[in-house]
Amino acid sequence: MTQPAVSVNATEERLAGLDMPAGGWSKPARHDALARVRAMGLPQRRDEYWKYTRPDTLVAATAPKAAVFDPRETPVFDGIDRLKIVFQDGVFDAAASDDLRESGVTIERLSEAQADIHWAADLYGRLETRGQTPVARPLAALNTAFASDGVLIRVSGACARPINLQYHHGAEHSDAMLHHVIKLEQGAALTLLENGPAAARFNKVMEVDVADGASFHHVRAQGRDHERRAVTHIFARLGAQSVFKSFTLTANGVLTRNECVIELTGDDAVAHVAGACVGDGDFHHDDTVFVTHDAVGCESRQVFKKVLRNGATGVFQGKILVKKDAQKTDGYQISQSLLLDGDSQFLAKPELEIYADDVACSHGSTSGAIDEDALFYLRSRGVPHGDATNLLTLAFLAEAVDEIENQALRDEILGRLSGWLERHSG
């Protein structure tokens, strides 16, 4: 398909400002990705999958300015025993990071793995390419071509403690592109934590290959910098009887687009993706989720909750695609928004595309204000209006937070959410 001239120009302008790392083993994948970016063109407003989110600032040649924000609170997950890997504006910070040697797991950095042969070569850009059909995700291909760093994690057993990727934002115009590859071998288990605002503009790709019987748990808290912009992608492939569970908390950020593309390729696999987001004022949050069932007896769940106020915008685009032979599929998807005032908006496109007959798939989407009856009940019990609103809001969000299996992590996230609500109430 030929691209309109305007898109070609925007794409070339963006590409002109980027340097492709030498790459070693990743070189072919990077060149392939660059060719794909040129063929697809970077996203434009009129692209169907960018209908509700303006891609302009994510595509622009330079990153718009984002003031560095001091959250004045201890970083998320600080109270949890974990292996910490720190990136400052997209650059690895050795001094702040822990020793990368850990039993049951090998961790390397993308920028350091320069040999010609590497296990990650089978995955780098591969899962991303698979995730490009039927919907093009040019920003992910751009990342594959130009990512400056990232981690390559290979888990062969059970990783003793969670791995925490921490992203710091220190420069007002930083433009970071990180690409992680995670491979869980048969029966392996890993919990991955991510937190922090990363940069003024952040483009991240994470490719996760979950082999048969392996389990991957992912909990992420995106940074609270008000002016930051982020587009993140998760591409996951699941083997038989494997488990993939991902939860994302988003508070603040002028623009966030989280894409999650999951392919269930082995029988009886389980994939849960959840998100809770709270936005106040100039806040645009977009969850775009695409789950493909390509095996028998798999289960998928998408639970997304958004609380919006003062003109904040929440977007949800979710799809469950059940291929012809994916019988006995159990697919579920819910997207709900709570609009705390008349200026905020919720835009949703929850889709089902089903080609197998013996399935049970459902989706639901609701939008509305706080339930007046419940509010009245709490107030009649002596709870002040603000507290009652916060209590009901937290209860609304809890359904998504409950998707986190680990109690300590769940409590940590709930604590952050109630802190945010207290700061933003009234």
Add this chain to the structure above:
Amino acid sequence: MSVIDQPQLDETQVKDGVDQETVDAVREVGGAYKYGWSTDIEMEYAPKGLGPDIVRLISEKNDEPEWMTDWRLAAYDRWLEKTEPTWAMVEYPKIDFQDQYYYARPKSMEQKPKSLDEVDPKLLATYEKLGIPLKEQMILAGVEGAEDLTDAPRKVAVDAVFDSVSVGTTFQKELKAAGVIFCSISEAIRDYPDLVKKYLGSVVPVTDNYYATLNSAVFSDGSFVYVPPGVRCPMELSTYFRINAENTGQFERTLIIADKGSYVSYLEGCTAPQRDIAQLHAAVVEIIVEEDAEVKYSTVQNWYPGDENGKGGIYNFVTKRADCRGDRAKVMWTQVETGSAVTWKYPSCILRGNDSQGEFYSIAIANNMQQADTGTKMVHLGKRTKSRIVSKGISAGRAQNTYRGLVSMHPKAKESRNYTQCDSLLIGGNCGAHTVPYIEVKNNSSRVEHEATTSKVDDDQLFYCRSRGMDEEEAVALVVNGFCKDVLQALPMEFAMEAQQLVAISLEGSVG
């Protein structure tokens, strides 16, 4: 011999040397399309292809004033600039718009018949076969004085469109007494130019979409309804569309205006003969609902769906939209979509008036190689507006069935409400069922709820029916009818019975 006594069925000629017996035998076999025959009527065609000359010719044939010709030509110019939409989940070979006849009418209609003897019996036979009540045929044929003969307890006024032209409208006299105008749109352009000028294209603008623009340029006929303030239309109004001629596109245009405080219920039915080559149908329906008025629009769409290998059938690209302009206006779309090879249809409601209401009830059945991409748009602009969507999609054979809908709550549509339910049922492992809803909420006092499920026909229910002695097909038909109950109940009596049978017929051959 009077028309009534004629042995109508035998009159029909069957093409290509096939005898009637064979046709009947084939028709009895499960899964056959009941309305697949064609009538061998001498037709008058405009030359094949599309250009400004054809547009002018159509306008001339309809005896249209100059403003109408200009309106059409402007639409044609815009159409040239537009590109065919590709976003729907339907696939079909590229349509050659130059390989179509844009105008065809029975030759006998050149001059309107004055008495029964002048009516082409084949035309009447066609409508008899389609099940349109006998006595009304005389009126359809335009015979003067025939209206007095009718004494049916429940009256339905019919406007029948045969290929490109309206062949007649029944009960005009009685409707006139009530002040209701119900005639073909070509008559309306001549007789009520002020009304047509005021409302035509005001709901579906000329440039709305590719097919609506094409329709604006070449529409040949259709129905026109005007219900004056405070009038409750004394009977159901109905249009019957029949594509007969080969390679003919049918482009009809319907315009319904319900003035303040009025009420009208409108029924639409369609069939087409069985042909190997796909035929194009691109209609536009515009409804204007003023303050306190109510319009019910029910469709049973049963165009020829093509054979089990996807050969032939109608490409049905339809734009239907109702504009609730006044406060407390109400519109209700009910559709049973069982036919057409490809359906692309989204009857919409613009809820502009405060407290206005829109409802959409739909059953879409796709069997064999059929593809349906259908749904609705509910655009909430006024305060306290309400909408309700109930969509039931059934896929069987190798068919693809998509619900595509939009619910939009504008910032000013305070305290509005929407409820959407989309259920899909899959019969067999080679078909697809898809749901693509768009939900846009821009104020917080409105509530929007959307639910969708996809499942297969429940084995327990089937087993129960089988254990009671039903065969598998009967059992499936019963379960599917139960699945569709919410929508079937919303249909007017006349259509509900027919629709129930249609549900069963459409699914024949889909099990086992």
